[in-house]
Amino acid sequence: MNTLRSLRRNFDHGVHPAHHKKQTEDLAIQRVPFVSDYVMPLGQHIGVPSQPVVEVGERVNRGQLIAKPGGFVSTALHSPVTGTISEIGDVRGADGVFAPAIQIAADPYATQQLESSAGVDWRSLSLEEFIDAVQMAGIVGMGGAAFPSHVKFSVPDGVQIRHLLINGSECEPYLTNDHRLMVERPEDLLLGAEIVRQTLGAEETVIGVEMNKPDAIEILRRHIQPDQPVRIVPLKVKYPQGAEKMIIKTIFDMEVPAGQLPRDVEVNVNNVGTIVAIADYFLRGLPSIERIVTVSGPGASYPANLIVPLGTPVREVLRFCGGLKDETREVILGGPMMGRPTASLDVPVLKGTSGILAFTEAETARPKEYPCIRCARCLEACPYFLNPSRFARLSRARMYDEMEQYSVMDCVECGCCTFACPSNIPIVQLIRTGKDALRASKENPE
Amino acid sequence: MKQKDPDLLLLHAPLLRQGMTTPSAMRDVLYALLPVTAAALWFFGLGALLVLGASIAGAVLTEWLFSVSEKRGESLLDASAILTGLLLGLTLPPGLPMWMAFLGGVVAISLGKVIWGGLGHNLFNPALLGRAFLLATFPIPMTTWTPLRGSESFFHVNASNLALPFMQTQVDVVSSASPLGLMKFEQEVTSLTNLMFGNTLGSLGETSGVLLILGGIYLWIRRDLDWRIPVSIMLTVVVFSGCLTLFDAVRFPSPLFSIFSGGLLLGAIYMATDPVTSPLTPRGTWIFGIGVGVLVVLIRVFGGLPEGVMYAILLMNAATPLIDRYTQPRIFGR
Ligand code: SF4
Numbered sequence: 061m062n063t064l065r066s067l068r069r070n071f072d073h074g075v076h077p078a079h080h081k082k083q084t085e086d087l088a089i090q091r092v093p094f095v096s097d098y099v100m101p102l103g104q105h106i107g108v109p110s111q112p113v114v115e116v117g118e119r120v121n122r123g124q125l126i127a128k129p130g131g132f133v134s135t136a137l138h139s140p141v142t143g144t145i146s147e148i149g150d151v152r153g154a155d156g157v158f159a160p161a162i163q164i165a166a167d168p169y170a171t172q173q174l175e176s177s178a179g180v181d182w183r184s185l186s187l188e189e190f191i192d193a194v195q196m197a198g199i200v201g202m203g204g205a206a207f208p209s210h211v212k213f214s215v216p217d218g219v220q221i222r223h224l225l226i227n228g229s230e231c232e233p234y235l236t237n238d239h240r241l242m243v244e245r246p247e248d249l250l251l252g253a254e255i256v257r258q259t260l261g262a263e264e265t266v267i268g269v270e271m272n273k274p275d276a277i278e279i280l281r282r283h284i285q286p287d288q289p290v291r292i293v294p295l296k297v298k299y300p301q302g303a304e305k306m307i308i309k310t311i312f313d314m315e316v317p318a319g320q321l322p323r324d325v326e327v328n329v330n331n332v333g334t335i336v337a338i339a340d341y342f343l344r345g346l347p348s349i350e351r352i353v354t355v356s357g358p359g360a361s362y363p364a365n366l367i368v369p370l371g372t373p374v375r376e377v378l379r380f381c382g383g384l385k386d387e388t389r390e391v392i393l394g395g396p397m398m399g400r401p402t403a404s405l406d407v408p409v410l411k412g413t414s415g416i417l418a419f420t421e422a423e424t425a426r427p428k429e430y431p432c433i434r435c436a437r438c439l440e441a442c443p444y445f446l447n448p449s450r451f452a453r454l455s456r457a458r459m460y461d462e463m464e465q466y467s468v469m470d471c472v473e474c475g476c477c478t479f480a481c482p483s484n485i486p487i488v489q490l491i492r493t494g495k496d497a498l499r500a501s502k503e504n505p506e
Numbered sequence: 507m508k509q510k511d512p513d514l515l516l517l518h519a520p521l522l523r524q525g526m527t528t529p530s531a532m533r534d535v536l537y538a539l540l541p542v543t544a545a546a547l548w549f550f551g552l553g554a555l556l557v558l559g560a561s562i563a564g565a566v567l568t569e570w571l572f573s574v575s576e577k578r579g580e581s582l583l584d585a586s587a588i589l590t591g592l593l594l595g596l597t598l599p600p601g602l603p604m605w606m607a608f609l610g611g612v613v614a615i616s617l618g619k620v621i622w623g624g625l626g627h628n629l630f631n632p633a634l635l636g637r638a639f640l641l642a643t644f645p646i647p648m649t650t651w652t653p654l655r656g657s658e659s660f661f662h663v664n665a666s667n668l669a670l671p672f673m674q675t676q677v678d679v680v681s682s683a684s685p686l687g688l689m690k691f692e693q694e695v696t697s698l699t700n701l702m703f704g705n706t707l708g709s710l711g712e713t714s715g716v717l718l719i720l721g722g723i724y725l726w727i728r729r730d731l732d733w734r735i736p737v738s739i740m741l742t743v744v745v746f747s748g749c750l751t752l753f754d755a756v757r758f759p760s761p762l763f764s765i766f767s768g769g770l771l772l773g774a775i776y777m778a779t780d781p782v783t784s785p786l787t788p789r790g791t792w793i794f795g796i797g798v799g800v801l802v803v804l805i806r807v808f809g810g811l812p813e814g815v816m817y818a819i820l821l822m823n824a825a826t827p828l829i830d831r832y833t834q835p836r837i838f839g840r
C-alpha cells in the first residue's frame with residue numbers, strides 16, 4: 061500500500077537528466093585548509109546587502125560579526141577566518157559586476173578558534189527571538205537561492221505552519237553535498253529539524269529524499285528518535301523535484317497558488333544544508349561561515365565534497381582538488397541546470413555556492429540552432445505548464461507585454477525547456493531577456 | 507599546479523541537453539517509413555521507386571535552390587526536405603508520370619515551406635500541399651490506380667511513369683478503382699486482411715496498414731510523435747462512421763474498413779502529426795485530431811471525393827493557430 065502510494069507520488073512534467081553523481085556520492089566531506097585572502101561580498105543573499113560593522117585594519121576572529129543585516133530581507137555576515145580586514149570596497153563578482161565586499165587577510169599563525177563556541181538555548185526562545193537569532197547567524201537557503209531563512213520562518217499572523225518539509229531531493233545533476241550531509245550528519249540534521257519544528261509549532265517533519273540516495277534514506281530512518289514526528293519520504297528521481305512548489309506537490313499533493321508562498325499552504329520548506337546550519341548555530345555557536353561544496357564535472361581533476369570557508373576564492377578550492385583539466389571550457393557555480401557560469405576563478409565561494417563544476421568541450425559544444433518545429437517537448441517539460449516555445453518567439457519579437465499575458469513571471473528558470481528542446485533554442489535566456497525588460501519597464505514606466 | 511586558466515566560456519545554464527535534435531527527429535520519421543517504402547517497392551515494382559525518387563528529387567532540389575539559410579544547401583542537413591519528398595511520394599499513385607511527381611516535390615517545398623520562411627514557419631503540411639496541387643492540376647492521373655505488379659517482374663515499369671512532361675496527361679494503363687472508390691461508387695467491400703497487409707490498390711504508401719502502424723509505434727517509443735493525434739483521429743473516425751453504419755450498413759462502410767482504407771493511417775500517423783502544422787498544446791491536439799476525424803468522414807460520405815484525409819488535415823492545419831490560442835494550458839497554481 062505504502063509503496064503503491066509512493067509510486068504515484070509525483071509532480072507533472074519535468075525532465076530526466078543523467079545524474080552524474082557517481083563520481084562524488086561516496087566521497088567523504090573533507091575540509092579545505094585556510095588560505096591567505098578572503099572576499100565576503102555584502103550582497104551574497106537575496107535582498108538588501110548587509111552593512112559592514114568593521115573597519116579596514118581591524119582584527120577579527122573567526123565567526124565574528126563583520127556586517128549586520130541591511131534590512132529585514134537581509135542577513136548578517138561573519139568572518140570566515142581570524143585575521144585583519146584588508147579592504148572594504150568593490151570587487152568583481154562571478155557575473156562580472158562590481159559589488160561591495162569586505163576583504164580579509166587571514167592570520168597565518170592564528171589557531172582559527174571560533175569566537176564563541178557556546179550554543180544557544182533555543183528552547184527558551186520565542187518565535188521572534190528565534191527569527192532574530194537566525195538572521196544574526198547569517199543563515200540563508202543553502203540549496204543555491206540564498207534566500208534569508210529567517211524571512212521564511214516569519215509567518216504573518218493567523219498562519220500556522222503545520223508541516224516542516226526538509227528538501228533532500230538534490231535534483232541537480234553532479235551535486236552531492238546534501239547527500240553527503242544526510243549520510244555523515246544525520247543526528248545534526250534531525251536535531252536541527254526538531255529545533256525548527258518545535259519553534260514553529262509544526263505537527264510533523266517530512267524529509268523528502270530522491271530514491272537515488274538509498275543510503276541517505278536508510279541512515280536517516282535509523283536515526284529518528286521515537287519521540288520525533290519525522291517521516292522520511294523517498295521521491296522519484298526527476299528534475300526539478302527540489303523546487304519548493306514541486307516537492308510540496310509531490311509530498312502533499314497540493315499546488316501552491318501562483319504568486320503565493322509555501323506558508324500559504326501551511327508548509328515551510330528548507331534545504332538539508334540550511335537545517336544543518338541551524339543545528340550548527342544553535343548547538344555549537346557556529347554562524348554561517350562555511351558550507352559544503354561539491355567539486356565535480358568532467359573537467360575536475362579530483363572531484364570532491366568539501367567544507368569550504370565562505371569567501372575562499374574558487375581558484376584555491378580547485379587547487380586543493382588538483383586543479384582543472386586542460387580540456388575545461390566552462391566553470392559553473394551551482395548545478396548544471398540552474399547554476400551560473402563564472403568568467404574568473406578569483407571569485408569567492410558564497411553562501412549559495414553548492415557546486416563548482418568544470419565542463420569540457422562535450423558539454424559546451426552547441427550544435428546549430430534550428431527553427432522551432434513546434435514539437436511541444438518544451439511544453440511537456442515545463443513543470444509550471446507554461447508555453448516556453450511561445451515565450452521564445454515573443455521574446456525574439458520583443459513582444460514583452462504579450463509574454464506577461466502568458467504569465468512569463470511564473471517561470472522559475474528551471475531550464476527544463478531548454479534541456480528538452482531539440483532545436484537547441486536558448487529558451488531560458490530568451491525568457492530572462494523578456495523578464496528583465498518587463499522589470500525595467502515597471503521601474504521606469506514611460 | 508597550472509597557473510594559466512583555461513579560456514572560460516560563459517554559456518548559460520542549463521548546460522545539459524537531452525540529446526535529441528531536430529534533424530534526428532526528422533531522420534527518425536524517415537526510418538519509420540522505411541518498411542512502408544520497401545512494401546511499396548515490393549507491391550508495385552521499380553515504378554514505385556521512380557515516383558518516390560522523382561518527388562524526393564523535386565523537394566531536395568527546390569530546398570537547395572531556395573535555401574533560406576546563409577549557406578546554400580545547409581538546410582538540407584536537417585533532412586526535412588527529404589522527408590517531405592518521401593511523404594509526398596507515398597501519397598501518389600504508382601502509375602503517376604515521374605515529371606508530375608517531381609513537380610509535386612517542387613511545389614511542396616516552394617509553396618509549402620519556403621515562401622512561409624522555411625522550416626517551422628509553414629501553416630500547411632508541405633507534402634499535402636504538394637499533393638493538393640497535383641490533384642487539382644492533374645486530376646485523372648492522380649486518381650488512376652495501377653494494379654499491383656502481381657506476377658510481373660520487379661523491374662517492370664509502368665509506361666505512364668516515363669511519360670514526357672506535358673506530352674501526355676492521360677494514364678493509359680488498365681486501371682481499377684481503389685477500395686474507397688469501389689465502396690463509394692459501387693458499394694463493393696474489399697476484404698479487411700487485404701487492406702491490412704497491403705494487397706489493395708491505392709497510393710504507394712497506403713497499401714499496408716500494419717507497417718504504417720508499426721512505424722507509428724516506433725516513433726511513439728522514440729517520443730517523436732504525439733500519440734494523441736492519431737488516436738483521436740482514429741477514435742473519431744471509428745465512432746462517427748460506426749454511428750453511420752448502424753444507420754445504413756450498405757451505404758456507409760464499417761469503421762474498420764474506414765480506418766484501414768485510403769490514406770487515413772498514413773495521414774493520421776505521419777501527416778497530421780507533423781509538429782510544425784499541428785497544435786502545441788495537449789488539449790489543442792485532441793481538438794485537432796477530432797476535427798480531422800470528423801472532416802474525413804464527412805468528406806468521404808457526403809463529398810464528391812472518395813478520399814478526404816488530405817483536405818481534412820489541410821483544413822485543420824489552417825485552424826491550428828486559432829486552436830493554440832484558445833487552448834493554452836492551465837498554469838501551475840492558477
Ligand atoms: S525555465 Fe521556465 S518556462 Fe522553462 S521549463 Fe522552467 S519554468 Fe518552464
Ligand code: SF4
Nearest residue numbers: 432433435436438481
Ligand atoms: S522544444 Fe524547442 S522546437 Fe520544440 S516546441 Fe519547444 S521551442 Fe519549439
